[in-house]
Amino acid sequence: xxxxxxxxxxxxxxxxxxxxxxxxxxxxxxxxxxxxxxxxxxxxxxxxxxxxxxxxxxxxxxxxxxxxxxxxxxxxxxxxxxxxxxxxxxxxxxxxxxxxxxxxxxxxxxxxxxxxxxxxxxxxxxxxxxxxxxxxxxxxxxxxxxxxxxxxxxxxxxxxxxxxxxxxxxxxxxxxxxxxxxxxxxxxxxxxxxxxxxxxxxxxxxxxxxxxxxxxxxxxxxxxxxxxxxxxxxxxxxxxxxxxxxxxxxxxxxxxxxxxxxxxxxxxxxxxxxxxxxxxxxxxxxxxxxxxxxxxxxxxxxxxxxxxxxxxxxxxxxxxxxxxxxxxxxxxxxxxxxxxxxxxxxxxxxxxxxxxxxxxxxxxxxxxxxxxxxxxxxxxxxxxxxxxxxxxxxxxxxxxxxxxxxxxxxxxxxxxxxxxxxxxxxxxxxxxxxxxxxxxxxxxxx
Numbered sequence: 070x071x072x073x074x075x076x077x078x079x080x081x082x083x084x085x086x087x088x089x090x091x092x093x094x095x096x097x098x099x100x101x102x103x104x105x106x107x108x109x110x111x112x113x114x115x116x117x118x119x120x121x122x123x124x125x126x127x128x129x130x131x132x133x134x135x136x137x138x139x140x141x142x143x144x145x146x147x148x149x150x151x152x153x154x155x156x157x158x159x160x161x162x163x164x165x166x167x168x169x170x171x172x173x174x175x176x177x178x179x180x181x182x183x184x185x186x187x188x189x190x191x192x193x194x195x196x197x198x199x200x201x202x203x204x205x206x207x208x209x210x211x212x213x214x215x216x217x218x219x220x221x222x223x224x225x226x227x228x229x230x231x232x233x234x235x236x237x238x239x240x241x242x243x244x245x246x247x248x249x250x251x252x253x254x255x256x257x258x259x260x261x262x263x264x265x266x267x268x269x270x271x272x273x274x275x276x277x278x279x280x281x282x283x284x285x286x287x288x289x290x291x292x293x294x295x296x297x298x299x300x301x302x303x304x305x306x307x308x309x310x311x312x313x314x315x316x317x318x319x320x321x322x323x324x325x326x327x328x329x330x331x332x333x334x335x336x337x338x339x340x341x342x343x344x345x346x347x348x349x350x351x352x353x354x355x356x357x358x359x360x361x362x363x364x365x366x367x368x369x370x371x372x373x374x375x376x377x378x379x380x381x382x383x384x385x386x387x388x389x390x391x392x393x394x395x396x397x398x399x400x401x402x403x404x405x406x407x408x409x410x411x412x413x414x415x416x417x418x419x420x421x422x423x424x425x426x427x428x429x430x431x432x433x434x435x436x437x438x439x440x441x442x443x444x445x446x447x448x449x450x451x452x453x454x455x456x457x458x459x460x461x462x463x464x465x466x467x468x469x470x471x472x473x474x475x476x477x478x479x480x481x482x483x484x485x486x487x488x489x490x491x492x493x494x495x496x497x498x499x500x501x502x503x504x505x506x507x508x509x510x511x512x513x514x515x
Contacts, residue, residue: 071116072089072119072122072437075120075124076123077125081405082404082409082452087102088103090119092468092471096431097431097432123440125438126436127184127185127186127467127469128186128411129416130187131340131415133190133369140157140374148350159511163506168194169197169198171499171500171503174491174496176188181467181475184436184467186207186434187207188202188207188210196239205491208434210250211236212279213236216254230271241277250277252278256281257305258292265309269311272313279311281317284322284323284328289302289323303325315338318332321340321341322353326358329358338417340367342368342370342384343388345371345375355396356388367411368415369384370384380461385411389404389407405452407456432471433468434470435467437467444459464477
């Protein structure tokens with residue numbers, strides 16, 4: 070693929086114009102002045118006219134639960150614990166492997182439409198999630214979520230633990246590195262000391278990072294301190310050794326300065342989920358404090374059940390604005406910081422050092438933005454325009470590992486459809502069929 074005479078968003082969020090960007094396989098082969106770029110027009114090489122387009126890094130969703138697209142809108146206006154206990158957990162008990170496969174394919178398609186090419190996920194039926202992601206051309210950092218409430222734990226008979234090991238052994242690094250397997254504790258409040266210790270042993274055995282929820286709500290944070298002699302969830306997990314290989318701590322809304330120091334020391338990224346945190350009234354992460362301690366911050370949508378969309382431009386804007394209003398400081402977070410969290414920060418949170426920047430040798434995870442959009446005219450500061458004014462309607466093309474995975478309506482008909490890697494008609498049918506089946510089962514249980 071060759072992007073001819075296109076504008077490129079640099080790593081410092083300035084724009085370089087009049088470039089040719091050549092993609093070979095999954096990587097960017099060259100970024101050069103248009104007159105000097107090699108080739109173009111060889112058989113099998115798609116040439117994209119870059120006139121009026123801006124090529125920028127794609128987005129990395131650093132915290133989500135992909136099959137929860139099936140629960141979009143199912144539980145509304147509820148507190149977190151009520152929402153989980155009364156709506157989410159009963160619904161999830163009815164999910165099948167096929168349900169999770171189709172719901173994950175739906176998230177891949179929706180993500181592509183919003184410029185997302187990679188997901189950090191924690192759930193179950195992980196083999197089926199991996200299959201959907203691999204077929205779509207997306208990337209994933211996948212972890213089998215683990216919760217346990219009894220002190221007596223036999224890891225040989227605890228199915229989630231065995232599934233986590235099997236997933237790591239069978240899928241880590243597969244599909245040219247697009248699939249990365251992590252370990253997961255759902256949260257401190259859903260784990261006993263025995264489970265935390267067992268996961269810590271597995272962390273050391275596999276070398277895998279950890280993906281978990283940390284201090285999402287004030288009640289979760291304070292109840293943990295009561296259970297553990299004043300220790301926060303971050304402190305409990307760090308002392309147990311589960312963060313020894315780094316990872317992702319989702320939310321961190323109520324994280325303390327001491328927590329932030331621990332996360333930075335352990336190489337754990339904080340995944341802010343501003344829209345979900347607003348919807349569930351969980352609070353607002355203190356991003357400036359975390360940055361000050363050296364923590365990498367990435368952005369996540371959380372599951373579609375608590376968002377309810379995967380609109381990443383919306384997520385980036387909410388992240389920047391919430392910091393300003395929460396702390397009554399309009400200078401609190403810069404547009405460049407917000408955009409970095411959505412792109413390079415997210416890639417680094419996933420351990421993908423070769424992603425998140427439009428440079429030679431990097432993975433070709435790209436979004437082509439329509440600069441002729443009324444919302445982007447005039448443009449003074451590219452980062453500010455993309456954070457505050459751009460929307461998913463301005464995405465003309467999404468590329469994952471050098472493969473076109475989304476084309477805006479209008480360009481789609483001549484190029485194999487808007488979603489060339491996802492059978493969207495079948496996916497929508499299967500997701501709606503699963504919804505009706507599960508609602509019927511829940512009605513029978515009532």
